[in-house]
Amino acid sequence: MIRFICCLILLSISTLVSAEEKLLHADFRHRPPEMIVENNRAAGPLKDVLDEAADVIGYKIEWRIAPFARSLKGLKNGKVDLVPRVIKTSQREKFIDFLGPIGHRQKDIVFLVRKGKEKTINDYHDLYKFEIGIKRDTAYFTKFDADQALHKILLLDDRNMSSMFAAHRFDVMVVLDKDSIESAFKQKDFTDYAYADYKHKQNIGIFYGLSKLSANTKVNAELSRILLDMSQSGRVAQIYQNYKLEAPLRLF
Missing domain, CATH: 3.40.190.10 (Periplasmic binding protein-like II)
Structure with a gap:
């Protein structure tokens, strides 16, 4: 009991x-x-x-x-x-x-390239010349997200993207979070990158x-x-x- x-x-x-x-x-x-x-x-x-x-x-x-x-x-x-x-x-x-x-936040979409290649992308139309690394399930901006004519390479996360860029698997990367991707590059001691002259301005x-x-x-x-x-x-x-x-x- x-x-x-x-x-x-x-x-x-x-x-x-x-x-x-x-x-x-x-x-x-x-x-x-x-x-x-x-x-x-x-x-x-x-x-x-x-x-x-x-x-x-x-x-x-x-x-x-x-x-x-x-x-x-x-x-x-x-x-x-x-x-x-x-x-x-x-x-x-x-x-x-x-x-x-x-x-x-002012959260511009920028395009990461190799040093010395900043002027290869001066406007949106220039993007069609390149293979572009993008992060899976990330929203960038409407025109870019919907554009099926662009050659996009789908990647998992910043670690994956930074490794592939450093290995020359592609030469352009679309970036929403500069701090995050730069942190990933810093962990690899990789510095051969810059940002293209063209960027998409937006406030989110x-x-x-x-x-x-x-x-x-x-x-x-x-x-x-x-x-x-x-x-x-x-x-x-x-x-x-x-x-x-x-x-x-x-x-x-």
């Missing part, structure tokens, strides 16, 4: 803890300086912002480090709830709700992607409101300052 009562107590405690602990599963990738993975640990302002926003509505974020292609697949099938810094496109809106934006919103198939879609409106409040109140800027980073622009 005593054993039975003890089992009931333990079961009740376990049920209570499970009921109180509300989790959101989020993916994280290395995208310096806002998203840093070091020694298999995730850090950066975009992580802190989401952790704080989730805490306000009574949730805890359980983070997983994963390449973006895997995260995007997780958003499609609902196995991942949230992913920071997902670029908003009409195609992605079919399976992602975009929370935010918490700000905007910083969104968090929430899967439309997530079991936690009910947090959509409230979490988005908290994120916007944090941006408007200056809290996002404070978190960025903790990392000695310039806060994103507020365009609202």
